[in-house]
Amino acid sequence: MSQPQTVKIGLLGFGNIGAGLVDLIQQNRQAYLQRTGLDLDVTIALVRDLSKSRLYGGVELTTNPSDIYQFRHVDIVVELMGGLEPARTLVLECLRRGKHVVTANKSLLAWHGKEIFRTAARLKRSVGFEASVCGGIPLIRVLNSGLIANEIDLIYGIVNGTTNYILSKMHQDRLGYKQALAEAQEAGFAEPNPHNDVSGIDAAEKLAVLAGLAFGVDVLPNQIPCQGIERLTLEDIRSAEEMGYVIKMLAYGKQSGRSLDLRVQPTLIPNSHPLANVANENNAVFIHGSAVSDMMLYGKGAGRYPTASAVLSDIVEIARSGFVPSRINDNQYISKLTTQKSRFYIRIDIPDRPGAIGKITTHFGKHKISISHAAADLVKRTGSRGRVTILTHDVSEKRLQKALSEIEQWPDLHSHPLAIRVF
Amino acid sequence: MSQPQTVKIGLLGFGNIGAGLVDLIQQNRQAYLQRTGLDLDVTIALVRDLSKSRLYGGVELTTNPSDIYQFRHVDIVVELMGGLEPARTLVLECLRRGKHVVTANKSLLAWHGKEIFRTAARLKRSVGFEASVCGGIPLIRVLNSGLIANEIDLIYGIVNGTTNYILSKMHQDRLGYKQALAEAQEAGFAEPNPHNDVSGIDAAEKLAVLAGLAFGVDVLPNQIPCQGIERLTLEDIRSAEEMGYVIKMLAYGKQSGRSLDLRVQPTLIPNSHPLANVANENNAVFIHGSAVSDMMLYGKGAGRYPTASAVLSDIVEIARSGFVPSRINDNQYISKLTTQKSRFYIRIDIPDRPGAIGKITTHFGKHKISISHAAADLVKRTGSRGRVTILTHDVSEKRLQKALSEIEQWPDLHSHPLAIRVF
Numbered sequence: 143m144s145q146p147q148t149v150k151i152g153l154l155g156f157g158n159i160g161a162g163l164v165d166l167i168q169q170n171r172q173a174y175l176q177r178t179g180l181d182l183d184v185t186i187a188l189v190r191d192l193s194k195s196r197l198y199g200g201v202e203l204t205t206n207p208s209d210i211y212q213f214r215h216v217d218i219v220v221e222l223m224g225g226l227e228p229a230r231t232l233v234l235e236c237l238r239r240g241k242h243v244v245t246a247n248k249s250l251l252a253w254h255g256k257e258i259f260r261t262a263a264r265l266k267r268s269v270g271f272e273a274s275v276c277g278g279i280p281l282i283r284v285l286n287s288g289l290i291a292n293e294i295d296l297i298y299g300i301v302n303g304t305t306n307y308i309l310s311k312m313h314q315d316r317l318g319y320k321q322a323l324a325e326a327q328e329a330g331f332a333e334p335n336p337h338n339d340v341s342g343i344d345a346a347e348k349l350a351v352l353a354g355l356a357f358g359v360d361v362l363p364n365q366i367p368c369q370g371i372e373r374l375t376l377e378d379i380r381s382a383e384e385m386g387y388v389i390k391m392l393a394y395g396k397q398s399g400r401s402l403d404l405r406v407q408p409t410l411i412p413n414s415h416p417l418a419n420v421a422n423e424n425n426a427v428f429i430h431g432s433a434v435s436d437m438m439l440y441g442k443g444a445g446r447y448p449t450a451s452a453v454l455s456d457i458v459e460i461a462r463s464g465f466v467p468s469r470i471n472d473n474q475y476i477s478k479l480t481t482q483k484s485r486f487y488i489r490i491d492i493p494d495r496p497g498a499i500g501k502i503t504t505h506f507g508k509h510k511i512s513i514s515h516a517a518a519d520l521v522k523r524t525g526s527r528g529r530v531t532i533l534t535h536d537v538s539e540k541r542l543q544k545a546l547s548e549i550e551q552w553p554d555l556h557s558h559p560l561a562i563r564v565f
Numbered sequence: 566m567s568q569p570q571t572v573k574i575g576l577l578g579f580g581n582i583g584a585g586l587v588d589l590i591q592q593n594r595q596a597y598l599q600r601t602g603l604d605l606d607v608t609i610a611l612v613r614d615l616s617k618s619r620l621y622g623g624v625e626l627t628t629n630p631s632d633i634y635q636f637r638h639v640d641i642v643v644e645l646m647g648g649l650e651p652a653r654t655l656v657l658e659c660l661r662r663g664k665h666v667v668t669a670n671k672s673l674l675a676w677h678g679k680e681i682f683r684t685a686a687r688l689k690r691s692v693g694f695e696a697s698v699c700g701g702i703p704l705i706r707v708l709n710s711g712l713i714a715n716e717i718d719l720i721y722g723i724v725n726g727t728t729n730y731i732l733s734k735m736h737q738d739r740l741g742y743k744q745a746l747a748e749a750q751e752a753g754f755a756e757p758n759p760h761n762d763v764s765g766i767d768a769a770e771k772l773a774v775l776a777g778l779a780f781g782v783d784v785l786p787n788q789i790p791c792q793g794i795e796r797l798t799l800e801d802i803r804s805a806e807e808m809g810y811v812i813k814m815l816a817y818g819k820q821s822g823r824s825l826d827l828r829v830q831p832t833l834i835p836n837s838h839p840l841a842n843v844a845n846e847n848n849a850v851f852i853h854g855s856a857v858s859d860m861m862l863y864g865k866g867a868g869r870y871p872t873a874s875a876v877l878s879d880i881v882e883i884a885r886s887g888f889v890p891s892r893i894n895d896n897q898y899i900s901k902l903t904t905q906k907s908r909f910y911i912r913i914d915i916p917d918r919p920g921a922i923g924k925i926t927t928h929f930g931k932h933k934i935s936i937s938h939a940a941a942d943l944v945k946r947t948g949s950r951g952r953v954t955i956l957t958h959d960v961s962e963k964r965l966q967k968a969l970s971e972i973e974q975w976p977d978l979h980s981h982p983l984a985i986r987v988f
Contacts, residue, residue, distance in 0.1 A: 162856075166714055166856060170714070170716075173716070174713075174714070177713065178713060272711070278854075278856070278857035278858070278860065279857075279860065280706075280707050280710075280711025280712070283703075283706065283707070283710060283711050284703050284706070284707070284711075287703075287706060287878060287881070287882060288695070288703025288706050288707075288875075288878050289703070289874065289878070290597075290600065290601060290877065290878050290881050291589055291593070291597070291873070291874045291877035291878060291881075292874060293593075293596070414842060414844070415842065416839065416842045416843065416849075416863055418842060419837060419838065419839045419841060419842050420839065421837070424859075426839075426861075431701075431874065432870075433589060433701070433870040433871060433873060433874035433877075434701035434702075434864060434865060434870070434871045434874045434875075435701070435864070435865050435868075435870075435871060436847075436863075436864060436865070437701065437702060437862075437863060437864035437865070438849075438861075438862070438863035438864065439860075439861070439862055439863075440839055440859075440860060440861035440862075440863070441857060441858070441859060441860035441861065442857060442858050442859070442860070445858075447855075447856040447857070447858075448856060448857045448858060450714070450856060451712065451714045451715055451854065451856035451857045452711075452857075454713065454714035454856075455710060455711050455712070455713050455714060458710070458713045458714075459710060462886065462889075463885065463886045466885075
């Protein structure tokens with residue numbers, strides 16, 4: 143075997159993922175050396191607090207960012223700080239100083255990816271970001287390399303473990319939304335403030351990164367329409383099941399010609415679809431490529447070791463190949479973000495009285511929205527409420543919203559109507 | 566953008582996959598150039614019959630293998646002949662002449678992989694083989710690169726599209742085995758002689774390649790125990806469904822310490838398992854890695870364009886990186902091939918008469934095989950046959966086979982008992 147190649151790694155940030163990375167490298171250094179010919183060594187880490195005790199020896203700690211990129215012989219810098227600043231400034235500075243960068247920071251790439259990738263390409267430095275979307279799943283590698291022969295026109299999936307865990311609990315354990323959220327928080331799959339996850343913001347950031355890679359477009363997360371899961375009830379879950387569906391939080395991207403349909407929303411998925419069995423905190427992404435047809439990747443979307451595994455795969459690839467070009471972003475002009483027609487599941491809470499279905503279906507008919515299935519739940523419930531559930535035929539979201547906004551004017555409604563797309 | 570790098574490709578064999586490869590390159594040459602900086606060009610192909618008309622211009626045809634590796638400026642040779650010889654001799658010769666090789670030939674690698682990979686490593690030439698297992702699914706890339714940080718202790722999945730298509734038809738359309746096979750043949754998913762697929766030989770070759778990659782061991786396909794799907798009946802499918810399972814043809818590999826459990830056999834998979842929804846000709850492979858935990862890849866396991874897509878991804882990677890080392894095979898001694906205990910589904914066809922369950926369960930009890938569920942189908946069937954179905958608790962295959970071989974001695978049995986492992 144030839145002389146091992148030493149790879150000196152510097153960390154920006156030394157929290158959960160950083161600890162996992164150092165742990166993997168220190169425990170498996172010999173195995174990695176044998177497998178790859180690379181002697182990996184985390185030499186220095188930027189931390190906020192030097193006095194905080196850390197379990198890993200051999201890693202010098204500093205509070206001065208320039209120690210990472212200026213004075214040390216560091217080959218690859220791994221950014222694990224999260225957030226936009228100072229991560230953005232430091233990553234750009236590292237690239238300018240000739241370092242390759244690996245990052246697990248989806249927000250950074252979703253908001254500043256264009257600047258970062260262009261800077262890297264100009265300086266012929268690599269930016270590895272396998273860990274930024276769907277943790278341990280080698281999705282970026284598959285898009286960037288495995289599917290290089292393909293035009294990708296469709297990519298969708300479950301990219302947020304928190305919402306998938308909550309929805310799985312609702313389905314499996316018959317819990318209401320709040321109870322399922324509480325269980326997710328207790329199990330460590332939801333933050334104390336779950337807003338970014340349950341509202342779809344986290345998924346929209348991931349979708350922005352994936353759309354850049356799959357479609358070659360620059361989209362910012364706030365351009366992507368989001369619908370959260372907060373208003374879903376156990377009754378919605380049950381209604382979906384009765385119709386042969388499971389409700390999943392979906393990030394969805396489809397390119398047709400010059401128009402793009404990007405959105406994040408809860409969606410009714412048929413039981414027979416491979417995504418239907420993706421439960422708990424797992425992630426899965428479906429891709430349609432021009433040559434390979436349908437493909438799916440499934441796995442852990444987060445967590446210390448799955449994420450560190452993804453970071454390590456980038457480190458090894460960059461150490462072996464030097465500059466690894468990304469799929470080149472065509473920067474094509476998007477004429478418009480459009481949404482396709484689809485079927486919708488609608489739930490309307492009304493006073494429990496005769497004629498409810500009739501009144502609503504008549505209203506839908508007025509707007510030329512065709513109904514495939516309608517049911518009224520006549521069981522008396524709290525406050526003598528009733529519930530009408532409707533499955534429409536294909537309809538544009540615009541037309542549907544128009545009808546629903548009129549229904550919302552009715553004085554005796556108990557809550558806003560809920561509309562969920564059917565896959 | 567820097568000067569494009571021209572990549573001259575020679576083909577050994579110009580059948581279905583070769584046509585797909587040339588088709589993709591000729592139709593997308595500009596797009597690939599823009600995306601990768603590589604100008605791909607298939608310059609020459611070895612064929613058996615020069616007079617056979619081909620639709621693709623610009624590719625010189627020859628019947629002389631040495632034209633591919635000797636006289637031409639070919640950078641990468643793609644072997645698409647299939648079979649063991651002359652593929653083995655030609656691939657080795659190409660490596661010795663300094664060519665990188667890409668192959669879609671699983672049989673070649675399963676039987677001669679050790680020789681080929683060692684020759685390639687010694688000469689610092691790459692052997693790309695993404696297309697050899699599971700067609701368009703980037704499984705090799707994921708094992709070799711995406712999961713480089715992981716020890717893999719478990720890999721299993723649906724790696725044969727023919728048997729999955731047949732079993733899906735039996736489940737979905739309530740067809741018997743022979744009828745489902747006939748439909749698969751009509752749809753082009755089964756060969757006129759389906760033996761290699763339905764008996765498990767094809768899957769065993771793929772498993773041998775995967776085991777080499779995942780576990781670093783050299784196993785030959787004929788060392789892997791195989792059970793075919795030929796004896797499965799619609800009744801077995803129905804019984805499995807009643808118990809909450811779907812029957813899938815599984816290639817299974819598990820490493821524990823120095824012992825390996827490798828096998829190919831139909832298996833009862835719980836409905837909630839992600840593999841349960843992998844239908845028709847699709848493939849899917851589950852992997853457990855030490856850092857990433859569970860992961861699954863799903864997609865088309867065969868076909869002109871999915872396979873050509875995989876070949877192209879190898880060509881691009883080799884053109885970019887030159888010598889791409891494979892996971893180094895540790896060549897560790899396997900102390901023994903063992904099989905784990907598991908639950909089993911047993912079906913025994915007997916004359917339809919009282920006491921059948923009792924007689925069989927008593928016999929199982931004698932061998933200390935614990936039964937979790939037993940049922941006799943008392944409906945009269947052709948020839949007044951009855952059927953006993955049993956679900957056991959965990960039992961070693963050896964102990965079970967001993968009991969079943971005794972039961973086989975009974976004079977009034979209608980056929981050999983059938984035993985299918987439960988996942």
